Every structure is written in C-alpha cells, then in structure tokens.
Amino acid sequence: MVSFLFKRLIQSFIVMFTVALIAFSMFRFVGDPINNMVGQDTTQEQREELREQLGLNDPFVVQFLRFAGNAVVGDFGISYKFKVPVSEMIAERMPATLELAFVSAVLALVVGIPLGVYTALRRNGVISKMVMTMSLFGVSLPTFLIGILLILFFGVVLRWLPTFGRGDVVDLGFWTTGFLTKSGILSLILPSITLALFQMTLIMRLVRAEMLEVLRTDFVKFAKARGLPDRSVHFKHALKNTLVPVITITGLQLGSLIAFAIITESVFQWPGMGLMFIQAIADVDIPIMAAYLVLIAFFFVVINMIVDILYYAVDPRLRTSDGS
Amino acid sequence: MELLQINDLKIQFPSRRGTVDAVKGVTLTVKPGEVLGVVGESGAGKSTIGNAVIGLLEPPGRVAGGDVYLKGEQINNLDRDAIRKIRGRRIGMIFQDPLTSLDPLQTIEQQLVETIDLHLKLGAEKSLERAIDLLDQVGIPNPAERIKHYPHQFSGGMRQRVVIALALCAEPEVIIADEPTTALDVSIQAQILELMRRLCREKQVGMLIITHDMGVIADITDRVAVMYRGDLVEEGTTQKILGDPDHPYTKSLISAVPRPDVRLHRFPMVDYIEKEEDRKKDFDISTHWLGQAQDFDAVEGSLVSVENLVMKFISKEALLKKNRQYFTAVDNVSFDIRQGEVFGLVGESGSGKSTVARMICGLYKPASGSVNFGGTDLTKIKSETELDYYRRQMQMIFQDPFSSLNGRMKVMDIVAEPIRFHKLASSNQEVETIVLDLLEHVGLGRAAALRYPHEFSGGQRQRISIARALATRPRFLICDEPTSALDVSIQAQILNLLKDLQEELGLTMLFISHDLPVIRQMCDRVGVMKMGQLVEVSETETLFEAPSAPYTKELLSLMPKLDKLSHSGLEIED
Incomplete structure (x- = not known):
C-alpha cells in the first residue's frame, strides 16, 4: 500500500509539473506580457526596465523554476487587468465554484445511483423505460441549452427562481457561502441542476449497467438460493459490488464538474472561477489563466488520489493482496 | 415417504425461433440419506x-408442466415469498x-451469520457460534479466526467448503449440488465428495447431485439418472447403470470415459450424439501437401529437450x-521429448505445467535454463526471422475453444493465416485448397470454411484449432488441456482425432492434462509436476503400474475409481 501510494504521488507530481510547464509557456509564447501591462505611451527604456525588474530576461529554466516555486506557495503573480494578486481573486471566487460543484455532485449521486439501481432491477418496467429515454436527453443535450431552457421556464415564464448570480452570501472570513440565505439557496437550484444533469445520467447509466452485470453473477444467484430476501440480495450484496467500479468514474466526474463549471457559470453569470477564466481569456490575462489551469489539475490529482485510497477501503481484495 | 419427488417435470425456454423443450417430462425421487446423481452432457x-x-x-425459462413435492407437500406452485422461505431453509x-x-x-x-440468523432466528451471538461450529464441521482449520476472513483469502477447495457450510447452515432436508467439484483439483474433489457423503449419511439429508463426471457419479451416488437432450433415458442403481446400462446413449457415454486401468488404442463407440462425421480419406496423406517432406533437418533421438x-x-x-x-512457477525442470512420441505432463492446477509449455513455444521467456529444439537452443536466438523458422515447426492447441479463435474471422481465414504468414503456399488458390482439405481431414467438412467460430460447438471449435495448428505442417504439437472444457463424448472424439493425426503425420506431441486417465490413453511417457518441480518421469505404463514418487502414488490413489464401469461388455458391440 505504501509503495502504491508512493508511486501515485510520483505520478501526481509529474502531472502537476507538466501542467505547470504548459501554463508557464503561455507567458512566454502568448503575446508579450509587458505589452499587456503597460499603456501606449510607455517608453522603450521604461519597458526594458520593467522587463529586467520582472526577471523576464532570465533564462527559461530560471523563470520556470521561479514560477513553479511561487505556484507551490499559492502565488501566481498579479493579474494584468485588475492589478491585484491572482491568489486573492481565486480565493474570492473559489467558494462559489466549489459550492456549485458540491451541490451538483450530491444531486448527481443522490438521484443517479437510485435511478440506476431502479432501472436495473425493474429492467422491463414502464417507468424504467421512461427514465432511460429521458436520460438520453440528459446525455445528448448540451449544457448551455439546458441552462437556457431552465432559465426560460423557471425564471422567465414561471418567475419562481432567480436566473443569475449567487444571491445574498454570508462572509465567514475565509469563505463566502450561499447556503445560509434563502436567496443564496434559491440561486443555487437552477445552475446546480444544469451542471448535474449530464453527470446524473452518466452515473445512472453506469450504475445500471454494472448492476445488471452483478445481478448475473454466481454469488447473487447463490444468495438467492440461500433464501435471502430480495432487499438483502439487491442492496447488501449486489449494490455494494456495483459501486466498486462506479467510484472511479464518479471521482473523475467530480473533477470535471469543477473544470466544466465554466459553461454553467457563464450561462448563469455565476461569480465563480470558471466565469473569471472566461473573462481572463477575453482579456488575455495570462496569470489568471495559468493559475486556473494549475488549480484544476491540482483538483483532479487530489480527487484521483482520494479515489485510489477509497478503493482500498472498499475492496478487501486489494487490502490483503500485499499481505498474503 | 419420498423426501423429494419430481413428477413429469417439463421446462420450456420460449425464444424467437420457437420454444425449446429443455426438460421433457422427467420424474425423479430422492429418499432421506440417499444420493441421486443426474448425469448428462451439456444441454441435457x-x-x-x-x-x-x-x-x-x-427467465425466460418456465415450468410448463409437472409437480415437485417436498415431503409430500407441493412446492412448485408456491408464490415468490413462500418458495423463498424454502430455499436455504429446507x-x-x-x-x-x-x-x-x-x-x-x-x-x-x-455471509454465514446473515443466512443463519435469517433462517433460524438465533440472534447475532448464537448465529456466530453456529457459524464457527459449521466451519469446523466442514473441515476448515482454525474456524474462529478464519471466519473473519474474506473469500479471496481462501483457496478454491476451502471456498467450496464455505459454500457447503452456507448451504447446510439451516439444516436443509435436501441438498441440490450442481457440479460441486468440477472446478476443483482431484485431491480436493475427493475430500469434498467425502465430506458431502458424510454429511448426507449423518444428517439423513437427501442429495441431488448434478454432474457430467462419471468419476463423481461412481464415487458418491446411490442411484443415477441419465439425461440426454431433456429426456430421462435411464435410471437405476449406480451399480446397474455403470455396470450394465441398457440404453445406447448410456453405453456410448460410458465407453467415452477414459479408462484409468488399461490403455486402449481408440475410444470404442462414442458417436451416439453427433455422428463423428466420416473423415473422408479421398486423398493419401503421405502424398498430400500436409504429409509431404517437411523441409526440416531430420533429428536423431530427442526433438525437444529442456534443461534446468x-x-x-x-x-x-x-x-x-x-x-x-x-x-517460482517452474523450478529447475529438465526433460527430453523423443522424436515421434507423445510426452505427457500431468499435475494439479498451479503445478507449472502450462508455464513449461509456454516457455517451450516462446510465449514466456524463461528466467534461466534452455529450450533445445532439434539441437538448437531457442533461448539464445535473437533474430525474429530465425525464430519464425522454429515457431513454424511447433504449434499449440489451447484449452478454451471459445476464446482461442478470433470471433471476427471466418474459419477459412483462421486456418489460412499461418499458411499465409509463413508463406507455405504459392498462390491464394492453393492456400484455399489446403484449408478445405484440412477442414475435411479434421472431420468438419468443407462447408465450415465460410462460417464464423460462434456457429460451432465446443468440440467443433477444437477441431478448428487443430486444423489451424496443422496448417504450418508442424512436427511438434503442444496440446494444453485440449479437452478439459469438453463433454466426455466430445473429448473422446477429439482424442481419437489427435491420436489418428499423430500416427498419420508422425507428430511429436507434448500433451498437458490434469486428468490421469486421459494421460494414460494418450501418452507414451509422462512427467509428473508438483509445485513447479518435476517429481517423476517414466514410461506411461510404468507410471501407472509402479509409480515411484510418493506424490504420483497419491495422485493415482485419488483417481476416481471406475471399477464399477463395465467396459468389457461394450466393446463387443463396436
């Protein structure tokens, strides 16, 4: 287990290093940072001075190491456009994205898994077939379209729910949360459904397929032959075995919830990191883009690590294979 | 009173192409303490x-007629809940x-506590006590500690004991065992059968044991019912069925069981099911492409020799x-295979016999040691083209006929591939002629060429594998458990085919099997493997009559006793 974790750590490090390298190359190759920072009337001398001051004349390796070193302690430099440290901007925006992603993930799991189990158990039922048909929409409709349709229906026609922003938030000092106010919670509903829908249908279809597979196994048949009631066979034995492979996919999907919140955030004008990233692209604000890239990669790596450890917790076959 | 009574049971499987009658009116009874064997081949x-x-x-299978009684109480018309309460409990x-x-x-x-508590309502603590006691009864050492383990921490035989403990935990009146030892080694099989018989006698449980293995039938049953394609063709005491069967199918089935006691030239009469298609010998093998002088150097003495x-x-x-x-899967193994002989490797699962075969044909690279083929050390050859020359001379037939053929290729292409790869024929037309001749020669017929593997049964697929192996005109054939996935009658046909081909073509063979009777029928000399080591090599007859290594003696003593089988009466009718 230790050697496995160690290997994983090395892999994670390589991934982070590569992403950092890509993020950093943007500084070098996407336009001239000095041009982006100064006005039209800055003289050539002033530009050279600034260049020297910022260390842009140093060799590539030195600059990259400086970037990486700073990134490790969370310093991604100063935004070209807003002239404030990127780390501050991210700290301000991150809670919005993480809260949205969290609610979506919970929604996707809480709805997706039971629906998957249900459609597997009642394979030929009318409701199952309806759910399966509906789920095709979830997989095939693009996120932005779903978002826009939801806004149109619940926001414009019915006027039940807010259509943009986070509503009122409470500042806890290190975190701003929308969970504590009514408007905050109402504002979360539409964007989280939009973001969750794709993952929900994916998880549902995955659980269904796995569950059907497990229901055909010998141990399920043997459990039935021992007279165990359906409830125990389905939930105690079959479902647990179903969830082993589902964990991996779900873990990866959580990462992409955070990463792909961009579209949802744009549609709902959600003040999260994704929206900030979109604006940064428009402004060619490279420090923000670099920081965002590195951060998302970091989330993925951490989630993957957790998934691997969870695997050990869930599946006894992995735990003891070192020992015996 | 009968414990379990099955009256005129009919089972149907409706399908798009019409209803399949899986069971056509079968009547069986089991008395307390009695073991009834139901024997038959796949699809019976x-x-x-x-x-x-x-x-x-x-589903979609359904009972189309007949009744089932448990102690005089009808159980086939119960609702879901009522029948569930019988399962496991009774x-x-x-x-x-x-x-x-x-x-x-x-x-x-x-798993044990859940089942015990469900049926006997003992509460968690008493259930655990009983669970430990059960594990002790089925012969699991140190049960109080072992009970905390997960299934993967037990060996196959131990797991089957756990399964038996689970089946017995509510003291059922009847046990239905569906091929309970088929996945186990002979030594474990003997122990498990012994255990099941003891439990039956002690607790006066009636047992219905379903198997295709005549050895198991001979070992454990009191009475036997023989099934063939959904029909009960014959029923009687084990002694009667095995010794003096009436029905031609039963006779054919018994004659197909490899005899542990005598080596026969061929299996006498095995063609009840699928008529062994007449292998038309309208060409003389010695003048045909197949038998033509193979452009290999002649070898004196041993063709293959492996050292350390x-x-x-x-x-x-x-x-x-x-x-x-x-x-260490293979530990310092050395042996020679003489030109033209069939050399057997026998051993239980995990003994390393397949690994040896894979090293000989180059699928695994040995950690050390050498593989000499016709005097050349293959482990020293680096060049692929040079290796191809030797690879062409040796071919392999694998155990599983379902996964060893590419399902997306037509049989024609499967068999033609080695010919084309090694450029053994000058034109495409010649390749096709050779393939058709080959298919005919292995008893499949020319029409097989245009079909896909899934259209064939297990035995037919193994024939395709044999045709493919022969397509390079090899002189050395490695057969790794070629018949252990097949029914006995099919096994007998395939073994007959291999024997014939070996004689016609003068092939040298390495024949791997866990099945001692099969080894006796097939091999000239045998090596016995145990945990990676070769414990004995000797002439087949010597090995069976006077084994020298203690392990060989043990293996031989575990061989299913088929004394009750009367082969003598059968051969006359051939």
Whole structure:
C-alpha cells in the first residue's frame, strides 16, 4: 500500500509539473506580457526596465523554476487587468465554484445511483423505460441549452427562481457561502441542476449497467438460493459490488464538474472561477489563466488520489493482496 | 415417504425461433440419506431441473408442466415469498464455481451469520457460534479466526467448503449440488465428495447431485439418472447403470470415459450424439501437401529437450528490485521429448505445467535454463526471422475453444493465416485448397470454411484449432488441456482425432492434462509436476503400474475409481 501510494504521488507530481510547464509557456509564447501591462505611451527604456525588474530576461529554466516555486506557495503573480494578486481573486471566487460543484455532485449521486439501481432491477418496467429515454436527453443535450431552457421556464415564464448570480452570501472570513440565505439557496437550484444533469445520467447509466452485470453473477444467484430476501440480495450484496467500479468514474466526474463549471457559470453569470477564466481569456490575462489551469489539475490529482485510497477501503481484495 | 419427488417435470425456454423443450417430462425421487446423481452432457437439461425445484429458473425459462413435492407437500406452485422461505431453509443449493459463489466484499462471518440468523432466528451471538461450529464441521482449520476472513483469502477447495457450510447452515432436508467439484483439483474433489457423503449419511439429508463426471457419479451416488437432450433415458442403481446400462446413449457415454486401468488404442463407440462425421480419406496423406517432406533437418533421438528451466513471476511488487518477492512457477525442470512420441505432463492446477509449455513455444521467456529444439537452443536466438523458422515447426492447441479463435474471422481465414504468414503456399488458390482439405481431414467438412467460430460447438471449435495448428505442417504439437472444457463424448472424439493425426503425420506431441486417465490413453511417457518441480518421469505404463514418487502414488490413489464401469461388455458391440 505504501509503495502504491508512493508511486501515485510520483505520478501526481509529474502531472502537476507538466501542467505547470504548459501554463508557464503561455507567458512566454502568448503575446508579450509587458505589452499587456503597460499603456501606449510607455517608453522603450521604461519597458526594458520593467522587463529586467520582472526577471523576464532570465533564462527559461530560471523563470520556470521561479514560477513553479511561487505556484507551490499559492502565488501566481498579479493579474494584468485588475492589478491585484491572482491568489486573492481565486480565493474570492473559489467558494462559489466549489459550492456549485458540491451541490451538483450530491444531486448527481443522490438521484443517479437510485435511478440506476431502479432501472436495473425493474429492467422491463414502464417507468424504467421512461427514465432511460429521458436520460438520453440528459446525455445528448448540451449544457448551455439546458441552462437556457431552465432559465426560460423557471425564471422567465414561471418567475419562481432567480436566473443569475449567487444571491445574498454570508462572509465567514475565509469563505463566502450561499447556503445560509434563502436567496443564496434559491440561486443555487437552477445552475446546480444544469451542471448535474449530464453527470446524473452518466452515473445512472453506469450504475445500471454494472448492476445488471452483478445481478448475473454466481454469488447473487447463490444468495438467492440461500433464501435471502430480495432487499438483502439487491442492496447488501449486489449494490455494494456495483459501486466498486462506479467510484472511479464518479471521482473523475467530480473533477470535471469543477473544470466544466465554466459553461454553467457563464450561462448563469455565476461569480465563480470558471466565469473569471472566461473573462481572463477575453482579456488575455495570462496569470489568471495559468493559475486556473494549475488549480484544476491540482483538483483532479487530489480527487484521483482520494479515489485510489477509497478503493482500498472498499475492496478487501486489494487490502490483503500485499499481505498474503 | 419420498423426501423429494419430481413428477413429469417439463421446462420450456420460449425464444424467437420457437420454444425449446429443455426438460421433457422427467420424474425423479430422492429418499432421506440417499444420493441421486443426474448425469448428462451439456444441454441435457440437468441444471435446469435443479433451478426449477427451488424456483430460480432464469427467465425466460418456465415450468410448463409437472409437480415437485417436498415431503409430500407441493412446492412448485408456491408464490415468490413462500418458495423463498424454502430455499436455504429446507433445500440447500451448492453451485459449481466456488471462486464466484461468495460475495467478495463481505467476510465469511457476515455471509454465514446473515443466512443463519435469517433462517433460524438465533440472534447475532448464537448465529456466530453456529457459524464457527459449521466451519469446523466442514473441515476448515482454525474456524474462529478464519471466519473473519474474506473469500479471496481462501483457496478454491476451502471456498467450496464455505459454500457447503452456507448451504447446510439451516439444516436443509435436501441438498441440490450442481457440479460441486468440477472446478476443483482431484485431491480436493475427493475430500469434498467425502465430506458431502458424510454429511448426507449423518444428517439423513437427501442429495441431488448434478454432474457430467462419471468419476463423481461412481464415487458418491446411490442411484443415477441419465439425461440426454431433456429426456430421462435411464435410471437405476449406480451399480446397474455403470455396470450394465441398457440404453445406447448410456453405453456410448460410458465407453467415452477414459479408462484409468488399461490403455486402449481408440475410444470404442462414442458417436451416439453427433455422428463423428466420416473423415473422408479421398486423398493419401503421405502424398498430400500436409504429409509431404517437411523441409526440416531430420533429428536423431530427442526433438525437444529442456534443461534446468526456471520461471519466476513477481508476487509482490516493490519499488526496489531487492524488495520484490517472486513466486517460482517452474523450478529447475529438465526433460527430453523423443522424436515421434507423445510426452505427457500431468499435475494439479498451479503445478507449472502450462508455464513449461509456454516457455517451450516462446510465449514466456524463461528466467534461466534452455529450450533445445532439434539441437538448437531457442533461448539464445535473437533474430525474429530465425525464430519464425522454429515457431513454424511447433504449434499449440489451447484449452478454451471459445476464446482461442478470433470471433471476427471466418474459419477459412483462421486456418489460412499461418499458411499465409509463413508463406507455405504459392498462390491464394492453393492456400484455399489446403484449408478445405484440412477442414475435411479434421472431420468438419468443407462447408465450415465460410462460417464464423460462434456457429460451432465446443468440440467443433477444437477441431478448428487443430486444423489451424496443422496448417504450418508442424512436427511438434503442444496440446494444453485440449479437452478439459469438453463433454466426455466430445473429448473422446477429439482424442481419437489427435491420436489418428499423430500416427498419420508422425507428430511429436507434448500433451498437458490434469486428468490421469486421459494421460494414460494418450501418452507414451509422462512427467509428473508438483509445485513447479518435476517429481517423476517414466514410461506411461510404468507410471501407472509402479509409480515411484510418493506424490504420483497419491495422485493415482485419488483417481476416481471406475471399477464399477463395465467396459468389457461394450466393446463387443463396436
């Protein structure tokens, strides 16, 4: 287990290093940072001075190491456009994205898994077939379209729910949360459904397929032959075995919830990191883009690590294979 | 009173192409303390009977007629809940594969306690006590500690004991065992059968044992019912059925069982089921392409000789090389295979016999040692083209006929591939002619060429594999358990075919099997392997009549006793 974790750590490090390298190359190759920072009337001398001051004349390796070193302690430099440290901007925006992603993930799991189990158990039922048909929409409709349709229906026609922003938030000092106010919670509903829908249908279809597979196994048949009631066979034995492979996919999907919140955030004008990233692209604000890239990669790596450890917790076959 | 009574049971499987009658009116009875064997080959419908009794027929299968009585009480018309209460409580079930019969994510304790508590309502503590007691009864050492373990921490034989404990935990009146020992080694099989028989006698349980294995039937049953394609063709005491069968199918089935006691030239009469298609010999093999002078150097004495072969697999990964742990699968094995002989390797699963074969044909690279083929050390050859020359001379036939053929290729292309790869024929037309001749020669007929593997049965697929192996005109054939996935009558046909081909073409063969009677029928000399080591090599007859190594003696003593089988009466009719 230790050697496995160690290997994983090395892999994670390589991934982070590569992403950092890509993020950093943007500084070098996407336009001239000095041009982006100064006005039209800055003289050539002033530009050279600034260049020297910022260390842009140093060799590539030195600059990259400086970037990486700073990134490790969370310093991604100063935004070209807003002239404030990127780390501050991210700290301000991150809670919005993480809260949205969290609610979506919970929604996707809480709805997706039971629906998957249900459609597997009642394979030929009318409701199952309806759910399966509906789920095709979830997989095939693009996120932005779903978002826009939801806004149109619940926001414009019915006027039940807010259509943009986070509503009122409470500042806890290190975190701003929308969970504590009514408007905050109402504002979360539409964007989280939009973001969750794709993952929900994916998880549902995955659980269904796995569950059907497990229901055909010998141990399920043997459990039935021992007279165990359906409830125990389905939930105690079959479902647990179903969830082993589902964990991996779900873990990866959580990462992409955070990463792909961009579209949802744009549609709902959600003040999260994704929206900030979109604006940064428009402004060619490279420090923000670099920081965002590195951060998302970091989330993925951490989630993957957790998934691997969870695997050990869930599946006894992995735990003891070192020992015996 | 009969304990279990099955009256005129009919089971149907409706399908798009019409209804299949899986079981056509079968009547069986089991008395307390009695073991009734239901024997038959695949597709005979024997497993569906077991499933139907406990109400677990896989849909779309359904009981189309007949009744099942348990102690005089009709149970085939009960509702879902009522039949569920009988399952496990009054009728216990044991399945074939112990490796997949237990929930891998729960400890043995969780599974046992859940079942015991469900049926006997003892409460958690008493249930645990009983669970430990049961494990002790089925012969699991140190049960109080072992009960905390997960299924994967037990060996196959131990897992089957756990399965038996689970089936017995509510003291059922009837046990239905569906191929309970098929997945196990002979030594484990003997122990498990002994255990089951003892439990039957002690607790006066009636047992219905479903199997295709005549050895198991001879070992454990009191009475036998023989099934063929959904019909019960014959029923009687084990003595009568095995010794003096009436029905031609039973006779054919028994004559196909490889005899442990005498070597026969061929299996006498095995063509009841599928008529062994007449192998038309309208061409003389010695003048045909197949038998033509093979452009290999002639070899004096031994064709293949392996010296001090060692193979290690990593059993525990570690970052540092010195911390890695290895499992020695093959440990210093040396033997010679003479030109033109059939050399057998026998041993239980995990003894390393397949690994040796794979090293000889180059699928594994040995950790050390050498493989000499016709005087050349193959492990020293680096160039692929040079190796191809030797690869062409040796071909392999694998165990599983279902996964060893590419399902997306037509049989024509499967058999033609080696000919084309080694450029053994000048034109495409010649290749096709050769393939058609080959298919005919292995008893498949020319029409097979245009079909895909899934259209064939297991035995027919193994014939395709044989045709493919012969397509390079090899002089050395490696058969790795070529018939252990097949029914006995099919096995007899395939073994007959291999014997004929070996004689016609003067092939040298390495024949691997765990089945001693099969080895006796096929091989000239035999090597016995145990845990990676070769414990004995001798002439087949010597090995069977006067084994020298203690392990060989043990293996021979575990061989199913088929004394009750009367072969003598059968051969005359051939």
